[in-house]
Amino acid sequence: GESVGLHLPTLSVQEGDNSIINCAYSNSASDYFIWYKQESGKGPQFIIDIRSNMDKRQGQRVTVLLNKTVKHLSLQIAATQPGDSAVYFCAENNYGQNFVFGPGTRLSVLP
Amino acid sequence: GAVVSQHPSRVICKSGTSVKIECRSLDFQATTMFWYRQFPKQSLMLMATSNEGSKATYEQGVEKDKFLINHASLTLSTLTVTSAHPEDSSFYICSARDNRGLDEQFFGPGTRLTVL
Numbered sequence: 001g002e003s004v005g006l007h008l009p010t011l012s013v014q015e016g017d018n019s020i021i022n023c024a025y026s027n028s029a030s031d032y033f034i035w036y037k038q039e040s041g042k043g044p045q046f047i048i049d050i051r052s053n054m055d056k057r058q059g060q061r062v063t064v065l066l067n068k069t070v071k072h073l074s075l076q077i078a079a080t081q082p083g084d085s086a087v088y089f090c091a092e093n094n095y096g097q098n099f100v101f102g103p104g105t106r107l108s109v110l111p
Numbered sequence: 112g113a114v115v116s117q118h119p120s121r122v123i124c125k126s127g128t129s130v131k132i133e134c135r136s137l138d139f140q141a142t143t144m145f146w147y148r149q150f151p152k153q154s155l156m157l158m159a160t161s162n163e164g165s166k167a168t169y170e171q172g173v174e175k176d177k178f179l180i181n182h183a184s185l186t187l188s189t190l191t192v193t194s195a196h197p198e199d200s201s202f203y204i205c206s207a208r209d210n211r212g213l214d215e216q217f218f219g220p221g222t223r224l225t226v227l
Binding site for chain 2: 036
C-alpha cells in the first residue's frame, strides 16, 4: 500500500501485479508532462510523456493518464518486475519553460 | 542518441574549496541546459537555467555568486560551487534541451558532492 509522511511515499506491489503511481500537478496551464524513473545514485530516466491535448498514452508496459479537470496524472505499469523498483517522478512543463518535478514515489517490488 | 554526461560522477572536497562540475551534451546541441540539486529522499529542485552565450537565470534563493554557471559552448555547461561548505553536499544533476525544438529534457547521470 501507500504511505505518506516524513519519508518519500512508497508503493509496494507484488511482482507480476500492476502498479499505479499517482501525481497531482500544480499549474493548470501546464501543457506537457513526463514521467521519469530514477534509480539510486543515477539521473532521471525518461519513461513516457503526454501532452495536454490527450488524456491517455500507452507505451511498452506503461500507460499515462491525464485528468486536467482535477490536475491529476497517473502512471500505470503492467506486470511489474523487480527492475521497476525505483523512485518515479512526474514533471510538468508550461509552454517550453523549465520542468517542475513532483515529490516522487518510491516503487518497491516484492518477490 | 540524446546522451548527456557529467564529470565528475563523485567528488569529495574540503570545506572552503571550489568544485567544478561539467555537463556535456554528447550527440546534440543545447542552447539551454538546466542545473538541479537533489537532497536525499527529495525531489529535484531547479537551481538555474544555463543559456549559451549569456548569463544564467537563477531560481529564487539560489546564490549566483556561490553557484557559478558558465555555458561557453552549445555542448558544455559548467557549475562551480565556490567556497563549498558541508551544507552544499548534495546530488547535482544537469539536463539539456535539444536545439531541434524537442520539449523533452535529457538528464545527465548526476554528480555526488560531499564537502567535509
